[in-house]
Amino acid sequence: xxxxxxxxxIWSFVIEEGLCITLKxxxxxxxxxxxxxxxxxxxxxIHFDVPEYSITAGFxxxxxxxxxxxxxxxxxxxxSLYLKSGSIPLIRPDGSIIEAKxxxxxxxxxxxxxxxxxxxHMITIDSPIPGDWYIIAFRSWTDPNSDKIKQQGxxxxxxxxxxxxxxxxxxxxxxxxxFNKDYEIVLNKNTDTSVAQISxxxxxxxxxxxxxxxxxxxxxxxxxIVAQEHITGQIVNDTDxxxxxxxxxxxxxxxxxxxxxxxxTSIFLRFEKDTTSFVETNQVKCLNLIRKSLPExxxxxYEHRGENDTKAVPFNLTNDGITVLDFEIGRVYDVGGxxxxxxxxxxxxxxxxxxxxxVACINLGYYSNITAGGSCIRAQNVxxxxxxxxxxxxxHIHIPFPEPGRWYVTLKSFSIEGxxxxxxxxxxxxxxxxxxxxxxxxxxxxxxxxxxxxxIEGRCNSHGKCMHYMSGGFVFAACYCTEGYRxxxxxxxxxxxxxxxILVRCLMLTISNLAFIGSIYLAIRRExxxxxxVYTAVMFFSTFYHACEAGENVYSICIMRLSVLQFCDFFNAxxxxxxxxxxxxxxxxxxxxxxxxLGAIVxxxxxxxxxxxxxxxxxxxxxxxxxxxxxxxxxxxRRKTVRYPSRVYRTIYFPAGLLIVSLGxxxxxxxxxxxxxxxxxxxxxxxxxxxxxxxxxxxxxMK
Numbered sequence: 001x002x003x004x005x006x007x008x009x010i011w012s013f014v015i016e017e018g019l020c021i022t023l024k025x026x027x028x029x030x031x032x033x034x035x036x037x038x039x040x041x042x043x044x045x046i047h048f049d050v051p052e053y054s055i056t057a058g059f060x061x062x063x064x065x066x067x068x069x070x071x072x073x074x075x076x077x078x079x080s081l082y083l084k085s086g087s088i089p090l091i092r093p094d095g096s097i098i099e100a101k102x103x104x105x106x107x108x109x110x111x112x113x114x115x116x117x118x119x120x121h122m123i124t125i126d127s128p129i130p131g132d133w134y135i136i137a138f139r140s141w142t143d144p145n146s147d148k149i150k151q152q153g154x155x156x157x158x159x160x161x162x163x164x165x166x167x168x169x170x171x172x173x174x175x176x177x178x179f180n181k182d183y184e185i186v187l188n189k190n191t192d193t194s195v196a197q198i199s200x201x202x203x204x205x206x207x208x209x210x211x212x213x214x215x216x217x218x219x220x221x222x223x224x225i226v227a228q229e230h231i232t233g234q235i236v237n238d239t240d241x242x243x244x245x246x247x248x249x250x251x252x253x254x255x256x257x258x259x260x261x262x263x264x265t266s267i268f269l270r271f272e273k274d275t276t277s278f279v280e281t282n283q284v285k286c287l288n289l290i291r292k293s294l295p296e297x298x299x300x301x302y303e304h305r306g307e308n309d310t311k312a313v314p315f316n317l318t319n320d321g322i323t324v325l326d327f328e329i330g331r332v333y334d335v336g337g338x339x340x341x342x343x344x345x346x347x348x349x350x351x352x353x354x355x356x357x358x359v360a361c362i363n364l365g366y367y368s369n370i371t372a373g374g375s376c377i378r379a380q381n382v383x384x385x386x387x388x389x390x391x392x393x394x395x396h397i398h399i400p401f402p403e404p405g406r407w408y409v410t411l412k413s414f415s416i417e418g419x420x421x422x423x424x425x426x427x428x429x430x431x432x433x434x435x436x437x438x439x440x441x442x443x444x445x446x447x448x449x450x451x452x453x454x455x456i457e458g459r460c461n462s463h464g465k466c467m468h469y470m471s472g473g474f475v476f477a478a479c480y481c482t483e484g485y486r487x488x489x490x491x492x493x494x495x496x497x498x499x500x501x502i503l504v505r506c507l508m509l510t511i512s513n514l515a516f517i518g519s520i521y522l523a524i525r526r527e528x529x530x531x532x533x534v535y536t537a538v539m540f541f542s543t544f545y546h547a548c549e550a551g552e553n554v555y556s557i558c559i560m561r562l563s564v565l566q567f568c569d570f571f572n573a574x575x576x577x578x579x580x581x582x583x584x585x586x587x588x589x590x591x592x593x594x595x596x597x598l599g600a601i602v603x604x605x606x607x608x609x610x611x612x613x614x615x616x617x618x619x620x621x622x623x624x625x626x627x628x629x630x631x632x633x634x635x636x637x638r639r640k641t642v643r644y645p646s647r648v649y650r651t652i653y654f655p656a657g658l659l660i661v662s663l664g665x666x667x668x669x670x671x672x673x674x675x676x677x678x679x680x681x682x683x684x685x686x687x688x689x690x691x692x693x694x695x696x697x698x699x700x701x702m703k
Contacts, residue, residue, distance in 0.1 A: 022169060023056065023058045023169050024170075025165055025166070025167050026051070026166055026168045027049070028164070028165050028166075029046045029047075029048070029164040029165075030163045030164075031161055031163065032044050032137065032161065032162040032163070032164065033159050033160065033161055033162075034063075034079060034137055034138050034139050034160040034161070034162055035138055036138070036139045037080070037093055037138040037139060037140065037141040038141075038144065038486075039478065039479070039480070039481060039486060040091075041467065041469050041479075042138055043088075043137070043138050043471065044137050044138060044162070045088065045134060045135070045136055045471040045472035045474050046134070046135040046136075046137065046162070046164050046472055047132065047133070047134055047473070047474060048132075048133045048135070048164075048166040049131065050085075050129070050130050050131060050166070050168070051130065051168060051170075052197075052254075053170060053171060053195040053197070053254070054128055054130060054168050054169065054170065054195075055126075055169050055170065055171045055256050055258065056124065056125070056126055056127075056128070056168070056169035057125045057128035057133075057166065057168055057169075058122050058124045058166070058167035058168075058169075059083060059122065059123045059124075059125075059135065059165070059166060059167075060120060060164070060165040060166075060167060061112065061114065061120070061122075061123075061137075061162060061163070061164055062118060062119070062120050062121075062162070063114060063115070063116040063117075063118070063160060063161070063163075064160075064161055064163075065158045065159070065160060065161070066159045067156055067158050068157045068158060068159055069156075069157040070155055070157040070158075071155060072155050072156040073156055074156050074158035075156075075158075076115045076116050076117040077116050077139050077140075077160055078113065078115055079114050079115065079116050079137060079138070079139055079140060079160060079162070080111070080112070080137065080139075080140045080141070081111070081112040081113075081114070081135055081136070081137045081162075082109050082110070082111050082112075082136050082137075083110040083111075083112070083123055083135050084107065084109035084133070085129040085131065085132065085134075085403075086107060086129070086131065086132055086133075086134075086335070086403035086404050086405070087132075087134060087335035087401045087402060087403045087404065088136060088336065088401045088474075088476055089109040089134070089136060089401070090102075090106075090400045090401055090488065091109070091111075091136070092487070093138075093140065093141040094141045094486065096486050096487035096488070096492040096494070097491055097492040097494075098488050098489055098491060098492075099487075099489055099491030100456045100488075100491070101396065101397050101398060102397070102398050102399070102400060103386060103397050103399045105378070105383065106399075106403075107364070107403050110123050110125075113140065116160050116161075126222070126224065126256075126258075127233065127254070128226075129226055129227075129228065129229060129230065130226075130254070131331070131404075132331060132332065132404070134474075135164060139160055144495065145495070145673065145675040146673060146675065147673060147674055171193040171194050171195040171256070172190070172191035172192060172193050172194060173185065173193070173194040174194070174195050175194065175195070175196040175197070176196070176197050176198075177196050177197070177269075177271070178198065178199075179198065179199075179200060180271065180272050181270065182268060182269075182270045183268070183269055184266055184267070185257060185266075185269065186264065186265070186266050186267075187221060187258075187259040187264065187265050188263060188264040188265075189263060189264075192258060192259040193256070193257065194256070194257045195254055195256050195257075196255040196257075196269075197253070197254055197255075198252070198253050198255065199252055199253070200248070200249075200253055202249050202250055203249055203367075204249075204273060205246070205366075205369065206244065206245075206247075206274035207244070207245060207247045207271060207272065207273060207274050208242055208243065208244045208245070208271075208272060208274040208276075209225065209243040209245070209269060209270070209271055210240075210241075210242055210269065210270045210271075210272065211223070211240070211241040211242070211243065211267060211269050212239060212240050212241075212267075212269075213236070213265050213266065213268070214265065214266040214268075215262050215264070215265040215266075217262055217263060218237070218262055219237065219259070219261065219263075219264075219265040220235060220236070220237040220259075220260040220261040221235075221257055221258060221259050221260055221265065221267070222234075222235055222260055223243070223256070224255070224256045225245055225254070225255055226253070226254045226255075226256065227248040227251050227252070227365060228248050228364060228365045228403070228405045229248075229365065231246070231247075231248070231253075231379065232245045235260070244274050244276070245379070246366055246378075246379035246380075247366065248365030249365065249366055249367075249406065249408075250406055251365060251405065251406070255269070283318075283320055283321030283322070284321060284322055284324055285318065285321055285322070285323045285324065286325075286326070287304055287315060287323060287324070287325055289302040289326070289327050290302070290303050290304075297333075297337070297454065297475055298334070298336055298337025298338075298452050298453060298454050299337075299452065299453060299454075300334070300451070300452050301449070301451045301452070302325075302327040302450040302451070303450075304325070304448065312447065312449075313447075314346050314446060314447040315446065315447075316443060316445050317358065317411055317413040317444050317446060318443050319413070319440075319441040319442050319443045320441070322367075322369065322411065323410070323411045323412070324367045324408055324411075325408070325409040325411070325448065325450070326367070326406055326407065326408045326409070327406070327409075327450055328405070328407075329402045329403065329405060329406075330404055331404045332474065334402070334404065335401055335402060335403070335404060336474065336475050336476035336477055337400075337401075337452045337453055337454050337455075337476075337477050338398050338399065338400045338401070338402075338452065338453060338454070338455060338456055338457075338477070339398070339407075339451070339452045340397070340398050340399075340449070340450075340452075340453065340456075340457055341360070341362060341386075341387065341396060341397050341399070341409060341448070341450050342394055342395070342396040342448065342450075342451075343358055343360055343387055343389040343394060343395050343396070343411070343447075343448055344389070344446060344449075345358060345389060345390070345391050345444055345446050346444075346445045346446060346447060347444075347445050355390065355415065355416045356390065356391055356413060356415050356416075356442060356444055357374070357389065357390050357413065357414050358387075358388075358389040358390075358411060358413045358414075358444065358446060359374045359385040359387065359389075359412055359413075359414070360385060360386055360387035360389070360409055360410065360411050361376035361378075361385055361409070361410040362386045362387070362397070362408070362410075363376075363378065363379075363407070363410075364403055364405050364406075364407050365405055365406065365408075366379065366408060367409075367410045368408070368410045369410070370385070370410055370412040371434045371435060372433075372434065372435035372439065373422070373426045373432075373433020373434055373435045373436040374388075374412070374436070374439060375432050375433050375434065376410070382434070383432060389446075398456055398457075400456075400488065401476070409448070409450070411448075412441065413441065413444040413446075414439045414440060414441055415439075415442040416438055416439055416440075417438060417440070420439070422436040422437070422438065422439075423436050423438055423439050426439065454466045454477030455477050455478065455489065456488075456489045460479035460480070460481065460489055461489055461491055463481055463482055463485035463490040463491075463493075464480050464482055464485060464490035465479070465480045466478075466480075467479070467480045483496060483552055484496040484497055484552065497552070499554055499555075502550075502552050502554050502555060503554075504678075505550055505678035506547065506550040506555050508678045508679065508682045509550045509678055509681060509682055510543045510546050510547050510550075512683075512685040512686055513538075513539045513542045513543045513685050513689075514543075515685060515690065516535050516536075516538055516685075516689045517539070518689060518690075519689050519692040519693050519696070520535045520536055522693050523535055523696060526696065526697075527699065528583055528696060530593075530596060531576075531579045531580065534572060534575050534579050535576055535692065537568070537572040537575075538569075538572045538573055538575075538576045541565060541568040541569045541572055542569050542572075544565055545565040545566055545568070545569040548562050548565055549562060549565075549566075550678070566611070567607060567608070567611065570611040571607040573688075574603045574606070574607060574616065574620055575599065575600055575603055575620075576692070577617075577620045577621060577624065578596075578600075578603060578620040578623075578624055579596055579599070580624075580695060580696060581620065581621070581623075581625065581627065581628060582596055582599070582624060582627065583697070584628050584695060584697060585624070585627045585628045585632075586702035587627075587631055595627065599620060602619070603616075603619075606619060632645070645697060646700070646701040646702075648701070649697050649698075649701040653694045653695065653697070654694075654695065656694050657691045657692075657694035657695035658695075660687050660690050660691045660694065661687060661688065661691035661695075663687055664683065664684045664686075664687025664691065667680045667683055667684060668680070668681070668684045
């Protein structure tokens, strides 16, 4: 039965019995700000250290919204959390494709999807693995094409803040026991939990825990065996019970007991070798590997060397047994990269027309035996091998964010003569093979490479860069994907635009700026020469900014740095609003020149401070509108009439210009999404240019 089902079944029994479990808070990680998830680099990491001998661990989470500015209230958002022991969980909330070959059988993680409404949520784990536990959290992924592009300051600006706590239940009794010796543990209503620690013999393939209980009345208790992973667990109510399991090498094992029903029970337990399980028939050859560490993060190798060798050397797999390699992954500092295991066959004799294969089984904590059919005997079941290598090409597998501890690679080689259907099915993973008559163990020389690097061998295909990120004090490697690619190794092209689509978007965003030609022509004809220069600058910089930004390195034309083009685009757009409003106020040449220069200085400073904020756009709009109201009001008062400016401007051009610019503002502020940005933003360019032509008055309209 899968481990997660065992967890759920056992915990449901505990809850049904109505036990009073007291958890004590031992650690707190408050005020973790979460980001929207677009790629793995956007995760926030929270770390807890679960003490030894813990009988239960509770991870409590509270997520809330904290307002940082803007207008209105903060709405609750969806938040995703993932919890795993030992290392950072590798997740794909966006369902992205990973092209690299990854190891599938990994330690499980727990998932929790909640809302940031301030409610408390708990993940409770019975018999937790002691040591490091990592939580990664983020605002849940949504389809980026449907995400609205919100104008900063138009609504409430909010931070999503996560508070995390670790709560622990310690046992009533802690014991230290030895292999092949009998021990008695007494549980009653006052001391209803116990943890025993044992060190198992190295390289023991199979073990069994013999239990015998002496109970006053209908006693029932839960038992778990934990090492570097949760090994097994069950509810026991029989007098005699045998629990077989596969022990982990060179690590402590913890046995947790909890009385579920009954007044008192005496439990007699004994750990011994399991002689009824699979009997070892292969000779085991263990090879030592030497670690070579480089000064950069996550860069180290494990190499097989002879006594006097300075470089890695090949070695032979023999036909009479299995070869086992082991390597150590350290806590914290080793888990943020990716371990890659490669196998290459050497000196294969091509004369005898035999197909030669090498199978490899990779496990954390113990080595697997290999069946006559090339399958791996795991702790819980028999599965296909992790690596199949033949003489034509090397084979490899990647282990992102590896769990700490001792890893084992078991190797065995086979030769196949002629056509062999069972071998073909066994070696491609179609079936699990205990044996295959035409698969014959053979000897072959191979070389192996066990190395750690950031991302996938330091690369992200050809569509991204491997970067180091830090969160919660921990460093991890993740890909920064470009050109619309996504995923752990930037191999998912779901959102990648074709060259034709990129060209259409780029042309729409650039050509739409040509609408300003009409504004420039009218400004020159009506003798607004300063305004004509500003409109020319708007058209020029907006055109080349979008030509540089929208081409996505396919059709990009960047005449200067993108940041410079962006500043010039925003600044001149704001300045065009300002000079148009000042021209509409019609103060006269001296005051007009004064306000134009003053506005240029203030807007340049504002654009540099925060060019996308709402107040930067409102500043020239509100100030300019106030100047228009002041100028027009004083003129009407002096003339003792409200018929100013002229009727045609007042009744046709002015309201038509306001209507068009309002339409553009609604589209710009509320309707833009990532998928329609090129359409809506192009419409914004045209609306502004047409509105300028309508609002920029002829001189005689203002007399």
